[in-house]
Amino acid sequence: MVIAGLLFGVLIDGLTGQVLAIALISFGLGGALLLVFFEVGLSEDHEREREEQARRRRRRRSPPPPHAPRSGWRRRS
Numbered sequence: 869m870v871i872a873g874l875l876f877g878v879l880i881d882g883l884t885g886q887v888l889a890i891a892l893i894s895f896g897l898g899g900a901l902l903l904v905f906f907e908v909g910l911s912e913d914h915e916r917e918r919e920e921q922a923r924r925r926r927r928r929r930s931p932p933p934p935h936a937p938r939s940g941w942r943r944r945s
Contacts, residue, residue, distance in 0.1 A: 869896030 869892045877889025 869893070869899065872896075 873889045873892030873894075873896060876892060877885050879885070880888060
């Protein structure tokens with residue numbers, strides 16, 4: 869879209885060419901920026917999923933913690 873905007877700006881004279889150039893370049897650069905943010909979000913989601921899988925594997929490998937010993941004292945009601 870950026871290239872099309874540049875071409876319209878060069879090939880079409882007057883206000884129409886300028887408006888088309890500004891609109892297409894803006895949409896093209898805005899879309900590129902949105903794709904960058906989308907990619908960053910996906911990479912963070914993948915990283916979080918890898919961390920969660922590693923946490924699950926560690927839980928399966930480690931023995932359960934020992935229970936605290938109970939005292940012979942009881943609470944009063």
